Amino acid sequence: MNLVLKIHQSVVACSVLLASPLLAAEDGKQIYQLNCVACHGAMGEGAGAGTFPPLAQSEWLSGTAERSIQILLHGLEGPVDVNGKTYNLAMPPQGALNDAQIAAVLTYVRSHFGNKESAVTTKQVVAARKKSENRSSPWTANALLKEYPFPKQEKVLKDIVMEVYKGKWEMLPDFSQIDPDAVEEEAYGLFSFRNVAQKKQFGVVWQGEIVAPEDAEYCFEMMADDGARLSVAGNEVVSAAASEAKGEWRIGKVKLKKGANPIQLEYYQLDGGVDLQLRWFGPGISRKQLLTDRPKGRRKKPSAPVIDLTPTNKEAALYNNFITGTTSRALGVGYPGGVNTAFSTEHCAPELLWRGKFISGGRHWTGRGQGTENPLSKDVVSLTGGVPYRIAAEEAVNWQDLPKVQYLGYSLDTNRYPTFRYRVGQAEILEKSLPNASGMQRHLKITSDKNAYLAVLLAKSGSEQGSRELLVDKKLRVTSTESIQKGPEGYYTLLPLKKGTNTFTLNYSWD
Ligand code: HEC
Incomplete structure (x- = not known):
């Protein structure tokens, strides 16, 4: 095994010397089969019939290579959305791979399985390693996206900030009168409950911008079990109340200008499981989800930040x-x-x-x-x-x-x-x-x-x-x-x- 690895490394070193992306990709295939295939599958489809996330056409590989370099260097854990599905697992850091091997394997995955991204150089890996040398824990998807966002044009929702409120409500409260319990920047480009630790008796307000492809009227569809309200470009577009029939789509329309329009989604949850769905469509947009599912499985760590503006007498x-x-x-x-x-x-x-x-x-x-x-x-x-x-x-x-x-x-x-x-x-x-x-x-x-x-x-x-x-x-x-x-x-x-x-x-x- 040791011998194999040694030979393997020298081959990689050669290919880097020759600076041939093709050669690097060939070596990358071997490295992939040794180090990644068990979890990500031979075709990058995700092993275990979808238990593990795919690399095929994964947005995580798009744009800057540094995002995926960081995943290999430090690992990734907690909820992550890949091609519309939420995984909540942990990938260990690929500590066994040296810089040239990381470059080679990423060059390979970025140019196979339907991916068409540029080659990765050893230099990029060296720089990324240096930049994150103080990191001692695996990345979370959110933290990674804050530093290495997806290429701009693919985002429908931008600059989303989420506030979580604790409380028991029978109808939507005026959240602006209540102090939030936690504030989080949602780097994903979709609304989600992934940073909500509470299972019941909470409220959430998301604010951000929605990018419309054209000056036109757009349609928003919402389904909610408790109360929810969507406002876009300053207008209330669609809302749902707990007393109304559940499991029904509610529809609203609004005129948007091309580019960024302010959007706000409010929601409260009394008991039971979260059930909120939101999608939109219109000129240039086929029906598309604006909210991702709550991840299955339990949250690993309550990483939700706490904000409490006024310390009480005793508590920090x-x-x-x-x-x-x-x-x-x-x-x-x-x-x-x-x-x-x-x-x-x-x-x-x-x-x-x-x-x-x-x-x-x-x-x-x-x-x-x-x-x-x-x-x-x-x-x-x-x-x-x-x-x-x-x-x-x-x-x-x-x-x-x-x-x-x-x-x-x-x-x-x-x-x-x-x-x-x-x-x-x-x-x-x-x-x-x-x-x-x-x-x-x-x-x-x-x-x-x-x-x-x-x-x-x-x-x-x-x-x-x-x-x-x-x-x-x-x-x-x-x-x-x-x-x-x-x-x-x-x-x-x-x-x-x-x-x-x-x-x-x-x-x-x-x-
Ligand atoms: C032990 C299993 C395992 C191995 C080995 C492994 N991964 Fe992963 N990988 C995962 C899991 C699990 C996730 C999702 C982590 C989460 O849920 O936060 C992931 C996520 C990723 C992601 C981001 C999400 C996606 O699907 O695009 C990339 C990119 C990635 N891995 C690349 C690699 C590469 C390249 C290798 C080999 C050098 C590798 N992984 C080896 C389990 C593994």
Whole structure:
């Protein structure tokens, strides 16, 4: 097996040297048969009579190759729509394949099974690998599409933002008077329930734009078990109420202008299973679904972000969406008492700290949901960017030596304060922050399998106030139980780790 692989690799290397897409595709076929065929089928039809998703004419292979490179590098899990069918499985990262092999196999699948996409080069794979080197978990379809959207022209619905509301309604409420429980950008290009964790007693509002091929009248058909209402271009087009006959299509017409028209779909679910269908047709459009099925099977993780604009007395508010000034994957935490952080789950560190009001979901509610949300404060202190940790055997820290950082998730206590769990090199860290009258304390519980040092970058700049204290932005005092030093990336504290469990506290207080 080893020998086969070796020969195989050298063949791929040759083909890359010759830069012949044809040769690469030939090698790609072998790689496909060794590594993909078990799940995706000999003809890319999806193995197990459709249990696995097809690659034949899959939209996921269309346009930029980077989308599929990323799938091979990091895997894919959770609900994914392929050719109109929802799968909810997991594909493991194809870690056994090197860059040239990934290029070859993707060149092959992109030019077979009815696909007609361009060849993939090793260079593209190298660049994609570099770009996502900090990713430590599989992609979800939604996250992948946010970064690598499908080619534009194929999308009927654009810039969809979805709000989920919790509540028990007998008729459609005025959602604009209620605070949403979760906000999500729906990157798919169709309405869907895939990011709704609730099974019953919830409401959803989707807003976005629908692209009409012509200036003309279009027909919308809706079927709903509870209540639903569709508005397009500012007009209510079709609605359904729970009291009316179920299982009947309701039809409405509206004049649209060529191009993007605003669209809003409201829905509430009282009991039982979700049943909502929506389709449209008209000049340039044959009857087409605007809503995909709810995925079969159970959701793997409640990845729905929570938005809660006003922390109550006891409970922290969590906001899981794009926040200005930190990585695209970050969790905003608004602690009671007006202390707020944005914890980057890419770098595994609080990157922003601010006092006062937390964050608003208003932008996602009224706007198109694009861009990022700003903290509701002018007092935002940006602490670090990039991986702020280094592991050293001795007190001298080599900042070039970047450790592998892996985010492992978070848990919430009864006050909804998160404890983040992540790994830095061989050390596993539990991190929990507790607010106090002047700021917050950051508690680190670090389990190490050997004696070592963990350097924790505290801020990119600031001024030293003695050996264990730092003033950042002239207003935030950071103190450590260990010494604070200046390094090439900024100020850091050096935590001595003993084999076993160690605890440290970092204090952040407003001047
Ligand atoms: C162990 C089974 C398995 C193997 C092996 C596997 N895949 Fe997948 N693949 C899946 C599953 C399952 C999904 C859908 C994941 C989900 O539901 O989120 C998927 C999704 C995909 C997708 C996006 C959806 C689609 O159907 O277009 C692409 C592209 C893809 N795989 C390519 C490949 C290639 C190329 C290989 C070989 C190098 C490969 N896969 C190997 C199981 C596998």
